[in-house]
Every structure is written in C-alpha cells, then in structure tokens.
Amino acid sequence: xxxxxxxxxxxxxxxxxxDAYAGKVxxxxxxxxxxxxxxFYDGVYSIVSDPTKAERVWKGLQKKLSPTALTMLSAxxxxxxxxxxxxxxxxxxxxxxDAPKTIELNFGDADxxxxxxxxxxxxxxxxRVIQFVRFQKSADETYFAAFEPQHNVLPLTIDHFQxxxxxxxxxxxxxxxxxxxxxDLKSVSEITITDKGTPLLKxxxxxxxxxxxxxxxxxxxxxYFKAIAIKERTNPRKHRQDMPVRYWKYLIEKQ
Amino acid sequence: xxxxxxxxxxxxxCSSSGTVRRNTxxxxxxxxxxxxxxxxxxxDGRCISLLKIMLTNNCMYDCAYCINRRSNDIPRATLSVSExxxxxxxxxxxxxxxxxxLSSGVLRNPDYTMERLVKxxxxxxxxxxxxxxxxKSIPGASRELVTExxxxxxxxxVNIEIPNEQxxxxxxxxxxxxxxxxxxxxxxQGILENGEERKKFRGAPRFVPAGQSTQMIVGxxxxxxxxxxxxxxxLYKRPTMRRVYYSGYVAVNSYDTRLPALQQPPLVRxxxxxxxxxxxxxxxxxxxxxxxxxxPNLDLDVDPKLSWALRHPEFFPVDINRADYxxxxxxPGIGVKSAKLIxxxxxxxxxxxxxxxxxxxxxxxxQYFITCRELPIMSIQELKPEIVKNLLLTPKHKKGIFxxxxxxxxxx
Numbered sequence: 001x002x003x004x005x006x007x008x009x010x011x012x013x014x015x016x017x018x019d020a021y022a023g024k025v026x027x028x029x030x031x032x033x034x035x036x037x038x039x040f041y042d043g044v045y046s047i048v049s050d051p052t053k054a055e056r057v058w059k060g061l062q063k064k065l066s067p068t069a070l071t072m073l074s075a076x077x078x079x080x081x082x083x084x085x086x087x088x089x090x091x092x093x094x095x096x097x098d099a100p101k102t103i104e105l106n107f108g109d110a111d112x113x114x115x116x117x118x119x120x121x122x123x124x125x126x127x128r129v130i131q132f133v134r135f136q137k138s139a140d141e142t143y144f145a146a147f148e149p150q151h152n153v154l155p156l157t158i159d160h161f162q163x164x165x166x167x168x169x170x171x172x173x174x175x176x177x178x179x180x181x182x183x184d185l186k187s188v189s190e191i192t193i194t195d196k197g198t199p200l201l202k203x204x205x206x207x208x209x210x211x212x213x214x215x216x217x218x219x220x221x222x223x224y225f226k227a228i229a230i231k232e233r234t235n236p237r238k239h240r241q242d243m244p245v246r247y248w249k250y251l252i253e254k255q
Numbered sequence: 256x257x258x259x260x261x262x263x264x265x266x267x268x269c270s271s272s273g274t275v276r277r278n279t280x281x282x283x284x285x286x287x288x289x290x291x292x293x294x295x296x297x298x299d300g301r302c303i304s305l306l307k308i309m310l311t312n313n314c315m316y317d318c319a320y321c322i323n324r325r326s327n328d329i330p331r332a333t334l335s336v337s338e339x340x341x342x343x344x345x346x347x348x349x350x351x352x353x354x355x356x357l358s359s360g361v362l363r364n365p366d367y368t369m370e371r372l373v374k375x376x377x378x379x380x381x382x383x384x385x386x387x388x389x390x391k392s393i394p395g396a397s398r399e400l401v402t403e404x405x406x407x408x409x410x411x412x413v414n415i416e417i418p419n420e421q422x423x424x425x426x427x428x429x430x431x432x433x434x435x436x437x438x439x440x441x442x443x444q445g446i447l448e449n450g451e452e453r454k455k456f457r458g459a460p461r462f463v464p465a466g467q468s469t470q471m472i473v474g475x476x477x478x479x480x481x482x483x484x485x486x487x488x489x490l491y492k493r494p495t496m497r498r499v500y501y502s503g504y505v506a507v508n509s510y511d512t513r514l515p516a517l518q519q520p521p522l523v524r525x526x527x528x529x530x531x532x533x534x535x536x537x538x539x540x541x542x543x544x545x546x547x548x549x550x551p552n553l554d555l556d557v558d559p560k561l562s563w564a565l566r567h568p569e570f571f572p573v574d575i576n577r578a579d580y581x582x583x584x585x586x587p588g589i590g591v592k593s594a595k596l597i598x599x600x601x602x603x604x605x606x607x608x609x610x611x612x613x614x615x616x617x618x619x620x621x622q623y624f625i626t627c628r629e630l631p632i633m634s635i636q637e638l639k640p641e642i643v644k645n646l647l648l649t650p651k652h653k654k655g656i657f658x659x660x661x662x663x664x665x666x667x
Contacts (some may be wrong), residue, residue: 106603107596108610123531131294143348164285167383168348220256227260228307229297232505232520234542238300242293252351253295 014054035163069104072119078152126153137211143170146203225253258332262312284386314360318427322507345648354387376407394434401441401585410465446495449451466497474504474521488542501528527553537652561587565640572634575627588621
C-alpha cells in the first residue's frame with residue numbers, strides 16, 4: 001500500500017497527481033500530514049503543495065474535460081462527510097488524464113458515478129441554502145441570516161445572493177464552520193465574527209438587535225405560513241421530506 | 256392577511272419558473288435560470304414559492320365549488336394596493352418568497368377588479384422589483400387590461416376549474432366557457448405578437464415571458480379522466496400554455512347538494528392525473544395512448560405508464576443497449592434522467608443490470624420489461640401481464656416479520 005501525505009487542500013491534491021505522474025508511483029491512500037499512519041504500508045511519500053504544479057495539472061485537465069466536469073471536481077471538494085472523497089477525486093482525475101477521450105459521461109464507471117452523486121449532494125445543499133436562508137433585518141439595516149449547511153457550500157451561493165439582493169446590506173453566516181459573507185452594497189467579503197458576545201452568534205436576533213418592523217413581518221410570515229396550508233390535505237411526511245428538520249433551527253416560520 | 260391567504264390557498268399553482276430576468280442596477284430581485292425556487296413547504300407538503308394571496312375575498316359570483324362564493328358567510332377582507340406592494344417587497348427582502356401570486360374575488364365587475372390587480376403589478380415594477388409576478392386574469396376582463404397585465408407579469412392564468420361546459424353551467428351559472436377561453440386567447444395572441452415584435456426590435460418589452468397556466472378541479476363533477484386529459488392535451492397544443500394544474504376537490508361547501516359529499520379529497524386520482532400530464536409533457540406519450548374510449552379512467556392501483564406497459568406487452572422486453580431513447584422512456588422504472596444516462600453511458604460499453612441499478616433505474620419494476628446482457632429472461636412475455644401486475648402490487652414482507660403459515664384452528 002502506497003500512502004501520500006499532503007496538506008488537505010485542493011492545490012495539494014493536484015500536486016499529488018503531478019508528483020504521482022512524475023515519480024510513476026500512484027497512491028492507494030491519501031492522508032493528511034498530521035494523521036497517524038496505518039500499521040502496515042509499502043511506502044509513504046510526503047507531498048508539498050506547489051501552486052505551479054497544481055496549475056499545470058489543472059490546465060491538463062482542462063484539455064481533457066468539459067467546463068461542467070471541472071466544476072463538478074472543484075465543487076465536490078466542498079462536500080463533507082465522505083472520508084473517501086479525496087481518493088475518489090484523485091482516481092477520477094487520474095482516469096481522465098489517462099483516457100484517450102473524455103470519461104465524464106461514462107456513468108457505468110463506479111468512480112464517475114459516485115462523483116456525480118457527491119456533486120449532486122453539493123448542488124442540493126447549495127439549493128437549500130438559497131431556499132431556506134431567512135434574513136432578519138437588524139437594527140443597523142443589515143439583513144442577517146444564519147445557516148448550518150451540511151457541506152461547505154456558502155461560496156457557491158454568493159453570486160446568487162449578490163445578484164438578487166443587490167440593494168440591501170446582508171450577512172450570511174455559516175454557524176458550523178464559523179465564517180460568512182458580508183455585502184456592503186458594493187462588494188462581498190469573507191468575514192469571521194470574533195466578538196463571542198454578539199447576538200448574531202445565537203442565529204436568531206433578539207428584540208434589541210432587530211429593526212423596528214422586523215417583528216411585525218416575522219409575525220405576518222408565520223400567519224401566512226399557517227393560513228396557506230390546507231388542513232384536509234395535511235401531509236407531515238412530505239413536509240419533512242421537502243424541508244428536513246435539520247434546517248428548522250433558523251427558519252422563522254418554524255420557530 | 257390570514258383571511259386572504261386562507262381564501263387563496265386552494266389555488267394549486269406555485270411555480271415560479273419560465274423566466275430569466277437579471278436584477279437591474281441596485282434593484283431588488285431576479286428570477287434565476289428559468290427554474291423556480293421553493294422557499295418553504297407548508298404542512299400539507301405543498302411548496303411555498305410565491306406569496307399566494309387575494310386582493311379581496313369579496314366576490315359577486317356564486318360558484319358552488321368555491322369557498323369565497325357570495326352566499327358563504329365567511330369573514331371578508333380587502334388589502335389596499337400599497338399594503339400589498341409593501342408586504343411583497345418586505346417578504347422578498349427576507350428571502351421568504353420568490354414573488355407574488357395575486358388573485359382576487361370579482362368586485363363590481365371584472366374590469367374593475369382586473370384594473371386593481373394590474374395596478375399592484377405596475378407599482379411593484381416601478382419600485383424596481385424584479386421578482387416573479389403571477390396574476391390571475393379575471394374571466395371576462397377586457398383585452399386592454401389583459402394586455403397591460405402582460406407587460407408587468409411573468410405569468411398570467413385563467414382557471415377553467417370545471418372541464419365541461421354543462422357542469423360549469425350547473426355549478427357556476429354566472430360563468431361561461433367563453434368568458435374563460437376569451438382571456439386565454441388574448442394572452443396567447445399577445446405572446447405570439449410580442450414574439451414577432453421582439454424579432455424586429457430587441458428592446459421591445461416582454462409580454463408574459465413565462466406563458467400561461469390553468470387549473471381544473473378533479474372530483475367535483477362526473478367527468479372522466481379522459482375528458483380532463485383530452486382538454487389538457489388540447490391546451491398544451493398551444494405553445495404558450497405551460498402548465499395545467501389539477502386540484503383534488505376539497506368539500507368546502509358541503510351543504511351544496513349539487514356537489515358530491517367527499518370525506519377525503521381524491522388525492523390518488525389527482526396524483527395519477529399529474530403522472531399522466533407528465534407522460535404527455537416529458538415522455539412523448541400521446542393522450543389517446545394514456546386514456547381512450549375503451550379505457551376512460553386512469554388505473555388507481557398502478558401509475559399510467561406501468562398501466563400502458565401492461566396493456567401493451569408486445570413492445571417489451573426492450574434491449575437496454577440498443578433501444579432508442581423514446582423507447583427507453585416507455586419502460587416502467589426508467590425516468591427521463593436514467594434514460595439520458597443510459598444513452599450516454601452505453602457508448603462506453605454494454606450496461607449490466609448492476610450498473611443500471613447504480614444509475615438509478617428502479618429495477619423492481621424495470622426487470623420485467625428489459626433485457627440487457629445477463630438478465631435472466633423472465634420478462635412480461637414469459638410471465639403474463641396480470642402476473643406482473645400482481646407481483647408489483649403485492650408488498651414484500653418486511654424484514655423481521657416471520658411469515659408463518661396459519662394453521663386452521665377448529666374449536667371442538
């Protein structure tokens with residue numbers, strides 16, 4: 001068993017690919033530098049991230065794959081909860097480079113199919129952020145929303161929010177990963193809230209920190225949400241399927 | 256608010272699709288990529304995408320199936336135009352909704368009501384609101400107003416409600432087929448004319464870019480599924496008709512003896528109708544293949560596609576590695592997505608049942624209708640259609656429940 005250790009960045013992954021081709025040794029396992037090595041292995045190589053190498057690999061992939069497939073690779077990197085993710089991406093890229101024609105449509109290949117599954121999950125999660133973000137107007141006229149996405153998808157949603165809410169200041173914060181994006185009517189910047197005492201970190205604003213009319217519109221929205229359901233057709237199973245309970249925490253209508 | 260939302264809730268449409276409009280500089284909102292976004296889901300499992308509300312639930316008509324009919328004693332309310340505009344914009348800013356779906360009871364006369372609906376849309380647009388607007392066109396409104404509405408709205412709709420003229424006469428004496436199909440025609444012509452105009456001048460304003468939709472009530476009148484689906488199929492022949500919605504009848508006015516007394520809305524039938532609708536729109540089925548004189552109603556036990564397959568065993572089994580896309584679409588258990596994946600993947604090599612399963616084909620159903628290289632041949636040709644139907648309908652025993660044969664017990 002060959003092990004590559006690297007720094008767990010996308011750049012690092014691409015460097016691994018470069019070095020594998022350079023040394024004609026392909027890894028069976030990719031590991032973060034700090035994690036423990038298994039009991040038995042044939043060789044371990046430590047890979048140092050190198051932007052120029054990564055760039056060359058990416059350029060090579062651009063020749064082999066369509067832009068969609070490249071998005072698929074880079075977006076799947078944001079998926080969490082798949083321990084095999086890195087090795088899978090590595091194998092797919094390896095196959096893509098070796099194959100004479102593009103492999104991206106070969107869903108008979110288990111790796112390509114699995115990657116498309118992961119990408120699908122990332123896309124769904126992105127969609128859910130777009131669907132279920134609920135802005136609360138704070139006292140300083142910033143629209144604040146907290147979210148706990150399963151995958152690290154906030155970066156993929158920023159274009160959407162920037163286009164849609166161009167006329168208002170907003171802040172979307174990933175509560176799990178402790179970072180967010182702030183839009184100040186001109187541009188979007190990545191921020192981390194360092195002040196632990198701020199009411200923002202609770203996710204739901206309290207009466208002091210919210211704008212005057214906020215409470216009113218929240219109430220109206222809750223009223224609307226209750227009124228729009230047809231009681232004769234209540235279907236709690238479908239309700240939970242479409243709007244899983246894990247998102248309820250920051251949904252105004254579910255408070 | 257509560258009253259008006261409750262009055263509007265029986266409208267089925269929630270879709271916010273069909274338009275792409277980018278945000279104007281510093282304005283509010285856009286409609287993305289031609290697909291709608293559902294922002295929430297109500298407890299009945301329906302998606303909440305638009306603020307679905309009525310301008311007023313006062314109505315001068317007395318339609319038997321409608322909760323807002325004149326003779327009902329319910330609380331009545333009216334929203335002012337400016338209230339509605341503020342409400343829409345504030346909800347939109349908080350990412351609650353994708354836009355507005357505005358409907359109204361008929362007040363004084365159709366034109367008066369329509370004018371106020373148009374005013375809301377106009378005011379929203381003048382405040383740089385670029386979200387989705389769906390207006391209900393009031394039956395009997397004048398051509399000028401419908402045309403003006405089309406300039407501000409993304410979608411216009413006129414509800415047919417009852418798919419048969421006699422039944423409509425019986426339940427809604429003040430309405431006629433004419434008053435419903437007339438505005439539909441206005442919209443249709445408007446869209447076509449606008450298309451011509453936009454070919455000449457690129458900057459010409461768009462007219463109802465997301466087309467029109469309509470809705471029919473299912474189960475309130477004795478129409479068969481054939482009547483309903485033939486009407487939808489005729490409507491879909493016009494390219495501007497994007498969606499026909501079916502709404503299982505909810506007995507809101509149970510005292511009215513012209514209507515059947517239903518305990519439960521006919522949800523399964525409604526579901527089957529939607530499935531048939533999908534077959535027509537995405538699976539290249541013709542309406543007479545789904546329902547016809549010999550088979551006027553959809554089978555409630557199995558979905559219409561499986562039902563077609565069981566009636567036509569001569570088309571099966573289908574060879575996954577050779578059959579063309581249209582035929583793959585007709586296999587029960589293969590949807591649009593899997594059919595496309597199969598067509599794309601098989602150029603790399605023959606597909607096996609294992610791969611089909613991974614691709615997402617529902618093998619439980621599909622196994623009787625396909626051959627691929629290694630599948631044992633127990634297809635619908637060897638088994639009989641009835642047996643296949645039985646096999647698919649009998650639920651498998653759940654794990655852990657021991658299926659013990661029962662011994663007859665004779666008391667002495």
